[in-house]
Amino acid sequence: MSVILECSGLTKSYGKNEAVRHLNMTLEENTIYGLLGRNGAGKTTLLNMITGGIFPTSGLIEVSGSHLERGELPPETCYIRENNLYWRGARVIEILQFASAFHPHWDWPFAKDLLNTFKLNPSKKIRQLSRGMESLVGNIIGLASRARLTIYDEPMLGLDVLIREKFYRILVEDYANYPRTIVLSTHLIDEIAKVVESVYIMDAGTILLHDDVDHIREYSHVLTGSSEAVKQFTSDKLVIYNEIYGKGTLSALYGALGDKDRVQANKLSLTIEGLTLQKFFSYLVEGGRRIE
Numbered sequence: 001m002s003v004i005l006e007c008s009g010l011t012k013s014y015g016k017n018e019a020v021r022h023l024n025m026t027l028e029e030n031t032i033y034g035l036l037g038r039n040g041a042g043k044t045t046l047l048n049m050i051t052g053g054i055f056p057t058s059g060l061i062e063v064s065g066s067h068l069e070r071g072e073l074p075p076e077t078c079y080i081r082e083n084n085l086y087w088r089g090a091r092v093i094e095i096l097q098f099a100s101a102f103h104p105h106w107d108w109p110f111a112k113d114l115l116n117t118f119k120l121n122p123s124k125k126i127r128q129l130s131r132g133m134e135s136l137v138g139n140i141i142g143l144a145s146r147a148r149l150t151i152y153d154e155p156m157l158g159l160d161v162l163i164r165e166k167f168y169r170i171l172v173e174d175y176a177n178y179p180r181t182i183v184l185s186t187h188l189i190d191e192i193a194k195v196v197e198s199v200y201i202m203d204a205g206t207i208l209l210h211d212d213v214d215h216i217r218e219y220s221h222v223l224t225g226s227s228e229a230v231k232q233f234t235s236d237k238l239v240i241y242n243e244i245y246g247k248g249t250l251s252a253l254y255g256a257l258g259d260k261d262r263v264q265a266n267k268l269s270l271t272i273e274g275l276t277l278q279k280f281f282s283y284l285v286e287g288g289r290r291i292e
């Protein structure tokens with residue numbers, strides 16, 4: 001698969017605070033990515049840099065092999081921000097008309113279907129919309145743009161669970177028909193686990209892990225048992241988090257476990273369970289371990 005965007009050694013400092021630190025990231029064609037991180041992890045700063053909104057303090061951004069110049073939006077990119085800057089007096093349809101001018105693959109019949117599906121009145125002014133409806137305007141633009149690279153920063157703000165599920169379903173269906181690269185930056189990790197193929201987990205301005213969701217599912221485990229047994233079992237494994245309770249220990253592991261491991265765990269009276277993406281994320285970030 002070909003690379004459409006690559007960052008290397010990307011850093012953004014605000015005074016002494018490095019919001020993004022020596023970050024490397026590669027986005028490939030036709031993949032849905034999740035960008036996951038706690039509040040303040042640096043997600044918006046990273047997205048603003050790769051879409052030309054703010055300038056890196058150092059490091060490189062390459063789009064389809066060419067350097068992204070200062071202030072330049074990568075070609076065929078649609079960036080739906082967390083805090084959109086729509087003109088409050090404009091009508092929904094006017095915002096869509098404006099957006100359509102920037103996106104060569106814009107699909108009007110699809111945009112109109114989406115307005116119907118989400119029951120969004122195109123004549124309403126932005127200032128008359130609820131927070132959730134305003135998010136929907138951005139979500140519809142992101143979908144109808146069919147941009148080669150679509151980036152959503154917290155697209156679910158203010159949306160109820162039924163609308164979120166509908167959005168994910170339409171996104172996945174449309175992606176199947178029109179493959180492209182989509183980045184979803186969100187806190188709603190378990191929800192997007194069903195949608196994204198690959199994730200970047202970010203903390204304190206840096207990437208802790210980049211991996212495919214299926215691989216994470218296969219590799220992430222939590223182990224509980226006596227502290228002595230856990231210590232023995234994990235001596236040759238990658239432990240991302242430890243929690244001691246009484247005489248027992250809980251350890252979160254990252255790596256494949258084979259039949260031999262399971263037999264050994266059984267002998268040591270250890271319990272092994274898989275982890276949801278949300279739980280894996282929490283352990284990884286709490287443990288602060290970076291996995292190359």
Ligand SMILES: Nc1ncnc2c1ncn2[C@@H]1O[C@H](COP(=O)(O)OP(=O)(O)OP(=O)(O)O)[C@@H](O)[C@H]1O
Binds near residue numbers: 042
């Ligand atoms: N313009 C700015 N001036 C100074 N510091 C900033 C600025 N923008 C961001 N920061 C700092 O950079 C860090 C990363 O912020 P950023 O908004 O990128 O995080 P985030 O992961 O998007 O968080 P959230 O999920 O809460 O939106 C934070 O410590 C934040 O305070």
